Amino acid sequence: MTNALPGTSPEKLVFPDQSPDTTYQDFLRNNQFCIQHCNECQNFLFYPRLCCPHCSSVDLEWREASGKGTVYAVSIVRQRPEKGGDHNVVLVDLDEGPRLMSRVDGIPNEDVKIGMKVKASISVNTDEDGDTRMVVFREA
Amino acid sequence: MSFKDKTAIVGIGETDYVKGSGRSEVDMMLEASRKAIADAGMKPSDIDGIIPPPGYTYSEELAANLGVEDLRYAATINMGGASPNAAIQHAAIAIASGVCNSVLITLGWNGYTAMRPKPGQPPGRSAGIAVLNNAIQGFYLPYGVSAPVQMYSWLAMRHKQMYNTPDEATGHIAVACRKHAHLNESAFMRGREMTMDDYLASRWVSEPMRLFDCCLETDGAAAVVITRADIAKDTPNKPVYIMGAAEGHPYPADDIATRPDPFRIGLSFATPKALEIADIKIHDVDFLQIYDCFTYVVMLQMEAMGLCERGETYDFVKDGNIELGGHYPLNTHGGLLSQAHVWGLNHTTEAVRQLRGTAGASQVKDAELGLVTGWGDLGDGSIVILRN
Numbered sequence: 311m312t313n314a315l316p317g318t319s320p321e322k323l324v325f326p327d328q329s330p331d332t333t334y335q336d337f338l339r340n341n342q343f344c345i346q347h348c349n350e351c352q353n354f355l356f357y358p359r360l361c362c363p364h365c366s367s368v369d370l371e372w373r374e375a376s377g378k379g380t381v382y383a384v385s386i387v388r389q390r391p392e393k394g395g396d397h398n399v400v401l402v403d404l405d406e407g408p409r410l411m412s413r414v415d416g417i418p419n420e421d422v423k424i425g426m427k428v429k430a431s432i433s434v435n436t437d438e439d440g441d442t443r444m445v446v447f448r449e450a
Numbered sequence: 451m452s453f454k455d456k457t458a459i460v461g462i463g464e465t466d467y468v469k470g471s472g473r474s475e476v477d478m479m480l481e482a483s484r485k486a487i488a489d490a491g492m493k494p495s496d497i498d499g500i501i502p503p504p505g506y507t508y509s510e511e512l513a514a515n516l517g518v519e520d521l522r523y524a525a526t527i528n529m530g531g532a533s534p535n536a537a538i539q540h541a542a543i544a545i546a547s548g549v550c551n552s553v554l555i556t557l558g559w560n561g562y563t564a565m566r567p568k569p570g571q572p573p574g575r576s577a578g579i580a581v582l583n584n585a586i587q588g589f590y591l592p593y594g595v596s597a598p599v600q601m602y603s604w605l606a607m608r609h610k611q612m613y614n615t616p617d618e619a620t621g622h623i624a625v626a627c628r629k630h631a632h633l634n635e636s637a638f639m640r641g642r643e644m645t646m647d648d649y650l651a652s653r654w655v656s657e658p659m660r661l662f663d664c665c666l667e668t669d670g671a672a673a674v675v676i677t678r679a680d681i682a683k684d685t686p687n688k689p690v691y692i693m694g695a696a697e698g699h700p701y702p703a704d705d706i707a708t709r710p711d712p713f714r715i716g717l718s719f720a721t722p723k724a725l726e727i728a729d730i731k732i733h734d735v736d737f738l739q740i741y742d743c744f745t746y747v748v749m750l751q752m753e754a755m756g757l758c759e760r761g762e763t764y765d766f767v768k769d770g771n772i773e774l775g776g777h778y779p780l781n782t783h784g785g786l787l788s789q790a791h792v793w794g795l796n797h798t799t800e801a802v803r804q805l806r807g808t809a810g811a812s813q814v815k816d817a818e819l820g821l822v823t824g825w826g827d828l829g830d831g832s833i834v835i836l837r838n
Binding site: 383384385386387388400408409412435 | 584585588589590592593594595600603604605606607608611653654655656657658659701702705707708709712
């Protein structure tokens with residue numbers, strides 16, 4: 311079996327017993343920002359998946375992210391005040407490699423620039439469905 | 451085996467394009483389909499293949515209403531807005547390989563009415579974009595991102611900052627489509643002037659996208675009939691042959707954020723293949739029907755297809771180059787930006803009129819070779835090359 315795809319040998323072809331999205335949220339509720347690391351090709355990945363998009367392995371391990379990143383792209387969504395007002399949306403390159411969607415809090419929308427160094431924190435949103443948590447960033 | 455020139459579009463049909471149809475999607479699709487089949491000089495029972503849109507209806511429902519008794523090919527393409535254009539490749543392959551003889555492709559929706567439901571009105575049928583639900587619901591919506599304009603704005607902003615893209619680059623695309631709409635009696639924005647100054651003064655929707663970077667929301671349906679080349683010779687109108695076609699998907703296709711090169715879109719993969727099948731160069735085409743949900747998406751497609759180098763769209767679109775009379779007239783019907791939005795199937799019907807020589811005031815002189823693209827689902831792409 312020397313030509314087998316990475317992570318597909320029978321002893322390694324083990325899928326998790328819950329959705330990786332659920333695991334991601336569980337970590338956030340524990341105040342941890344965790345992303346998956348592929349033990350076959352050593353890449354980090356996001357958003358959470360069952361198989362590595364780089365090598366298709368299922369040998370994925372959750373690791374706490376450094377939270378350090380760099381703004382890759384930014385847009386300002388324009389909305390009327392009664393609909394929540396203007397807000398920024400960014401793509402952030404994590405130092406570990408993956409790029410994800412988020413927003414930058416704490417500074418005016420116009421000051422968010424490509425190349426800006428940012429640091430992750432966990433934001434709590436409370437509504438009628440209870441608490442949901444999401445990763446946001448602040449200028450580092 | 452290549453399907454080059456083995457099939458042709460022989461029938462086109464459209465409903466009126468309106469805001470507030472008061473009709474069901476199926477109702478409108480059946481009208482467009484009947485018109486397309488009649489335009490092909492066929493009876494509904496001559497159709498033996500149907501590719502419906504991903505949502506609103508399904509092949510069996512259309513077949514039953516049209517009287518298609520022997521349905522031998524029924525497939526559904528899930529590429530969002532690129533689906534109807536990608537379906538042309540599927541029809542060509544199915545016909546060229548002998549699976550069926552004549553395929554109907556249709557798309558109809560209430561793109562205006564469904565976005566503005568009235569109280570007490572039952573909801574209409576929905577479109578199928580299941581492929582995107584995970585990324586969008588889990589990882590985009592929490593950041594206030596739900597509309598395509600927001601998802602494509604990062605691409606646009608990144609492009610502007612990397613290549614110093616001037617606002618006038620996308621402005622010329624919007625203005626060209628509007629100018630062409632004035633020549634088209636079925637264009638929604640016919641007669642409503644828009645200058646470059648009007649474009650630059652329009653309000654932000656999601657920076658750097660302005661209101662006039664965004665397409666229309668309209669209700670309506672379109673349909674085309676594709677058949678085998680030898681059958682096409684005996685149909686009433688000049689056949690429009692399918693020279694080449696291909697589809698492509700960015701990687702990963704299900705998440706826009708994590709793509710290493712966000713400007714490597716579906717068309718980056720599809721274009722070389724389609725050109726190889728058609729055995730032409732991209733600059734050989736006489737006109738461009740490019741999927742224009744947003745001006746910036748047109749720009750990304752122009753660059754991905756090699757019409758111009760990355761970051762050089764402004765030089766390609768300025769000085770009337772993409773207007774009628776220029777080298778590469780763009781969306782001669784007005785496009786999704788200024789005619790109507792029927793998932794780009796109106797780009798196909800317009801390409802057919804151009805190649806039949808029946809495009810009226812918008813006719814491109816001596817048009818022989820045309821290009822039609824589709825874009826959907828965060829960057830999936832399709833390209834069809836047509837000749838007369």
